[in-house]
Amino acid sequence: MKSFQFYVVAILIAVTHSCTLNKTDYEAEISTDVTEYYEFKEVSVSNVAAYKVSIESLNGTFYKGYNEIRVKILDTQTNQFIKKAVVKFLPIKTALNSEKSSCPHEYQLKYKPNEEYYLGYSVFLEESDASIKWKIYIDFTVNNESYTVAPDVVIKAQPNKNLNMTTFKGKDGKEYVIALLGPQKPKIAENKLVAGIYQYDPPLNSPGVFPDPSQFLYSQVKGYTLLLDPRMPEPSMGNHSSINNKNLVQQEDGLYYGIVNYTMTGNWTLNFIMLDQNGKTIKGTQVSNEFTPGIEGAKSDLFINILF
Amino acid sequence: MRLLTIVLLFFQVVVTAQNTPIKKDTIIVLNEVRLISATKKKIETAMKMAVSVDDFLASSSSISFIKRGAYAWEPLLNNMSTERSVVTIDGMHIFGACTDKMDPVTSYLESNTLSSIDIKSGQEGSLHGATIAGSIDLKRKSTSFGLEKKWNGAYQTGFEFNNKQFFNLGNVSYSREKLVFDASISYRDAGNYQDGNDNEVKHSQYHKFNTSLGLAFKTSALSSVRVEAIFDEAKDVGFPALPMDLWLSRALITSVSYKQLFEKGLIRVIDTKIYFNAIEHYMDDTTRPENLVHMDMPGWSTTYGLLSKANLKKDRFSSEIQLNAYNNLSIAEMRMYPQDRKNRTMFAYSWPSVTTAFTGIAMNNSWEFSEKSQLNFGGSLGLNYNYSKYVEFNWIFHPGASQEKTRILPSLHTSYQLSVANFNFSVGTGYGERAPSISEGYGYYIYNSFDRYDYIGNPDLKNEISYEGNASAGFKNKKLNIQAKVNYFFIENYIIGRILSLGSPMNYQSIGVKGYTQLNHSTLFNFSLNSEFAIMPNLHWKGILTYARAKDDEGKNLPFIRPLSYHTSLHYKYKKIGFQTLLNGDFEQINYSPEYGEDQTPNYMIWNLSADYTFNIKNKKTVFQVGAENILNEYYSTYADWGNIPRMGRNVFTSLKFNF
Numbered sequence: 001m002k003s004f005q006f007y008v009v010a011i012l013i014a015v016t017h018s019c020t021l022n023k024t025d026y027e028a029e030i031s032t033d034v035t036e037y038y039e040f041k042e043v044s045v046s047n048v049a050a051y052k053v054s055i056e057s058l059n060g061t062f063y064k065g066y067n068e069i070r071v072k073i074l075d076t077q078t079n080q081f082i083k084k085a086v087v088k089f090l091p092i093k094t095a096l097n098s099e100k101s102s103c104p105h106e107y108q109l110k111y112k113p114n115e116e117y118y119l120g121y122s123v124f125l126e127e128s129d130a131s132i133k134w135k136i137y138i139d140f141t142v143n144n145e146s147y148t149v150a151p152d153v154v155i156k157a158q159p160n161k162n163l164n165m166t167t168f169k170g171k172d173g174k175e176y177v178i179a180l181l182g183p184q185k186p187k188i189a190e191n192k193l194v195a196g197i198y199q200y201d202p203p204l205n206s207p208g209v210f211p212d213p214s215q216f217l218y219s220q221v222k223g224y225t226l227l228l229d230p231r232m233p234e235p236s237m238g239n240h241s242s243i244n245n246k247n248l249v250q251q252e253d254g255l256y257y258g259i260v261n262y263t264m265t266g267n268w269t270l271n272f273i274m275l276d277q278n279g280k281t282i283k284g285t286q287v288s289n290e291f292t293p294g295i296e297g298a299k300s301d302l303f304i305n306i307l308f
Numbered sequence: 309m310r311l312l313t314i315v316l317l318f319f320q321v322v323v324t325a326q327n328t329p330i331k332k333d334t335i336i337v338l339n340e341v342r343l344i345s346a347t348k349k350k351i352e353t354a355m356k357m358a359v360s361v362d363d364f365l366a367s368s369s370s371i372s373f374i375k376r377g378a379y380a381w382e383p384l385l386n387n388m389s390t391e392r393s394v395v396t397i398d399g400m401h402i403f404g405a406c407t408d409k410m411d412p413v414t415s416y417l418e419s420n421t422l423s424s425i426d427i428k429s430g431q432e433g434s435l436h437g438a439t440i441a442g443s444i445d446l447k448r449k450s451t452s453f454g455l456e457k458k459w460n461g462a463y464q465t466g467f468e469f470n471n472k473q474f475f476n477l478g479n480v481s482y483s484r485e486k487l488v489f490d491a492s493i494s495y496r497d498a499g500n501y502q503d504g505n506d507n508e509v510k511h512s513q514y515h516k517f518n519t520s521l522g523l524a525f526k527t528s529a530l531s532s533v534r535v536e537a538i539f540d541e542a543k544d545v546g547f548p549a550l551p552m553d554l555w556l557s558r559a560l561i562t563s564v565s566y567k568q569l570f571e572k573g574l575i576r577v578i579d580t581k582i583y584f585n586a587i588e589h590y591m592d593d594t595t596r597p598e599n600l601v602h603m604d605m606p607g608w609s610t611t612y613g614l615l616s617k618a619n620l621k622k623d624r625f626s627s628e629i630q631l632n633a634y635n636n637l638s639i640a641e642m643r644m645y646p647q648d649r650k651n652r653t654m655f656a657y658s659w660p661s662v663t664t665a666f667t668g669i670a671m672n673n674s675w676e677f678s679e680k681s682q683l684n685f686g687g688s689l690g691l692n693y694n695y696s697k698y699v700e701f702n703w704i705f706h707p708g709a710s711q712e713k714t715r716i717l718p719s720l721h722t723s724y725q726l727s728v729a730n731f732n733f734s735v736g737t738g739y740g741e742r743a744p745s746i747s748e749g750y751g752y753y754i755y756n757s758f759d760r761y762d763y764i765g766n767p768d769l770k771n772e773i774s775y776e777g778n779a780s781a782g783f784k785n786k787k788l789n790i791q792a793k794v795n796y797f798f799i800e801n802y803i804i805g806r807i808l809s810l811g812s813p814m815n816y817q818s819i820g821v822k823g824y825t826q827l828n829h830s831t832l833f834n835f836s837l838n839s840e841f842a843i844m845p846n847l848h849w850k851g852i853l854t855y856a857r858a859k860d861d862e863g864k865n866l867p868f869i870r871p872l873s874y875h876t877s878l879h880y881k882y883k884k885i886g887f888q889t890l891l892n893g894d895f896e897q898i899n900y901s902p903e904y905g906e907d908q909t910p911n912y913m914i915w916n917l918s919a920d921y922t923f924n925i926k927n928k929k930t931v932f933q934v935g936a937e938n939i940l941n942e943y944y945s946t947y948a949d950w951g952n953i954p955r956m957g958r959n960v961f962t963s964l965k966f967n968f
Binding site (some may be wrong): 020021024026029070188189190235237240244261265267289291 | 654702814
């Protein structure tokens with residue numbers, strides 16, 4: 001009788017632990033291809049006089065798209081971080097033909113007293129390569145004395161498609177940039193979708209001494225609305241969409257917040273229509289609501305592809 | 309209040325028991341003791357000896373089927389689908405692993421492993437768990453101890469010409485004073501069948517292997533332990549009504565039970581069983597070139613449980629008390645492959661790892677006032693718990709829906725039976741609740757190829773509540789037996805899929821999204837008339853007429869309700885030769901439901917004929933049978949055939965059975 005019980009137990013164990021096909025490891029499934037960045041590391045260090053200027057970003061790398069920037073200025077003599085200085089930040093791209101341009105950025109960084117750094121952002125529009133070089137100009141004033149550092153930096157491709165960006169010309173003739181800030185690691189759920197929307201402000205006066213910040217102006221657009229229609233354009237998904245999505249509207253921090261509801265993993269396209277303060281369409285087209293299996297879903301002329 | 313009533317019922321039983329003097333009773337042979345039981349039925353129909361489990365169930369007037377092909381039919385009890393009934397094997401709960409219900413419990417068995425099927429209508433079936441429609445309990449063969457003939461067995465083989473089905477069924481049993489052994493093995497291999505126009509119905513093949521083993525030994529004069537296992541494997545099963553087929557489904561069903569009999573006292577039998585079963589089910593769409601999209605749809609269902617049953621008897625009072633507890637984990641996945649296979653696949657759960665735990669106590673009592681009249685009453689109280697591990701899938705359509713849900717499921721029923729001379733009458737009523745099924749509660753984009761919608765579950769559906777009434781009247785003498793039965797269900801919070809204006813489909817063939825919602829109520833009426841007449845001692849006639857009608861709260865028709873149907877057969881026996889002929893069919897479906905994806909099904913009539921010859925080979929009884937189903941080669945499909953897939957045309961079958 002004991003042997004029978006043994007057999008039964010053995011069969012139970014064998015069956016509970018063996019299946020013909022393995023079940024999907026869901027946690028692994030949703031984290032594939034999605035790199036999550038949560039740690040700020042040093043990207044660049046420059047020294048001027050007795051000061052050490054370090055720039056930090058997530059993962060210690062600048063990526064194409066939105067980057068949060070933290071600048072620390074250390075007085076190497078006192079070994080104290082400089083507080084409440086005026087710190088100015090200007091990224092400059094030099095193309096092969098020496099043409100210089102910038103990208104959306106925070107020019108005057110904000111001091112964060114608790115963390116002892118200066119906070120800003122930069123939305124790099126292109127990756128560095130043989131023909132494209134990036135340099136960051138940081139001016140700061142301590143004890144009425146101005147200092148400048150200008151380290152070369154390298155902009156890398158953003159491997160996380162959830163942080164993609166797009167640039168376009170609106171119907172009003174302005175140059176715009178939309179960059180995604182999150183969700184870094186989307187879930188099959190309602191995700192908070194965060195984007196920055198920026199416009200290029202062409203210079204009004206002739207250039208002064210390089211780098212003249214008035215020649216490289218970008219600003220956050222105010223009071224716009226980004227209508228959202230997420231879809232899976234893959235022919236096999238037939239233009240599948242989801243419900244309970246919310247359009248992106250601006251909040252106090254200047255960024256745009258909405259909700260995107262992903263129903264499954266895979267390739268998604270965020271189709272947008274950008275409206276100005278008066279509800280006038282600046283860019284974007286309505287996409288079809290039809291379920292069209294076998295046909296690649298048409299995209300709005302304003303969209304960002306993501307993948308998770 | 310409901311709880312109080314049940315407690316009072318219990319109390320009453322105990323009190324009655326104590327006041328009556330103890331009566332001695334002797335039970336010598338340990339055998340199946342069933343105090344309140346339906347009559348056992350032999351697993352063969354009048355027409356055919358080598359039936360499948362489905363064929364056999366189909367011969368009951370309260371069962372109809374949804375058919376998606378030649379295999380694994382979904383049994384509808386009282387015209388209600390499997391969510392509303394409890395289907396068990398010897399009381400064990402088993403849940404299919406296919407989100408499209410292509411593997412009902414009955415598909416994991418073979419007829420030669422079964423001794424009988426116990427069908428109870430409505431709340432009378434609540435003994436095995438919370439139900440609305442009733443219960444179907446498939447009873448396994450279990451040989452008695454100490455039979456005079458130690459070895460018994462049967463072997464049956466046969467061939468069916470329409471779909472080139474070849475089958476072999478064998479079973480053997482061994483009985484000694486303290487040890488019993490039952491084993492069976494079977495294999496069926498069928499190709500595509502041909503419809504009434506002699507066209508091949510592609511993707512209707514199947515291959516099924518089933519084996520079972522049971523071993524019992526006496527631990528004392530009045531107690532025994534029984535270990536049982538069933539293994540079932542189906543491979544390459546086509547579902548012509550679906551855009552995909554089955555690559556493999558596998559079930560392992562195991563149990564260990566301990567049975568104790570008592571020679572005297574109130575309690576006569578206590579039977580306790582622990583069980584475990586695991587099912588895996590893998591669909592395959594690569595056999596369909598028309599599919600532009602490749603998709604994997606694996607599903608797993610694992611259940612373990614406890615079942616403990618006591619039979620009590622005191623004078624004219626008998627009672628059955630049963631404790632049911634089980635835990636089920638159901639997981640189903642969808643993985644869609646992009647056209648360009650280099651791109652990443654798309655993944656979602658259709659059952660996001662859902663646990664169901666149920667504990668319930670149920671009792672059925674019967675009190676014979678006299679030889680002529682009897683009162684049956686009973687009830688159950690169950691606790692149903694659900695947990696959705698990846699609740700984010702449920703939140704897509706129902707933001708903030710509960711991840712865990714506990715429900716209390718009460719049930720009560722009573723009936724009174726009276727026999728006067730050759731007449732018998734019964735009236736009964738019942739009340740019961742059920743929890744939503746896994747698909748109804750937690751399903752996510754489950755594609756239903758009948759109406760071509762993707763279905764979304766809602767975790768916060770309310771319990772479905774049924775109020776039922778039933779009655780029967782019959783007449784029986786030596787020659788004639790007529791039995792008429794009616795039942796009526798008023799079902800509150802009736803769960804059904806309704807089109808969601810929101811959301812877009814996910815599955816390739818789908819045309820929209822439906823969410824499971826609840827109708828305020830629906831009503832369902834069933835009628836059946838069964839009659840048997842012995843025209844001559846060796847010539848018998850049998851007839852069945854059934855009718856059903858179901859409406860939603862706006863008076864519109866509900867789907868899958870069988871139209872007026874009939875079944876009439878003659879059986880003639882002359883010496884060792886038997887002849888049977890059968891006519892059956894449905895009338896035109898008048899009350900169909902376009903809202904739920906149905907179209908009108910025309911009437912059909914099928915004529916079957918068979919003959920058998922019994923002879924002995926070395927004193928072993930042998931039966932040879934030959935027959936034909938659908939002799940007129942009628943082209944037809946029934947109201948419940950998905951996609952109006954035509955049924956089998958003329959089918960000549962042969963079968964040979966040896967008993968030893």
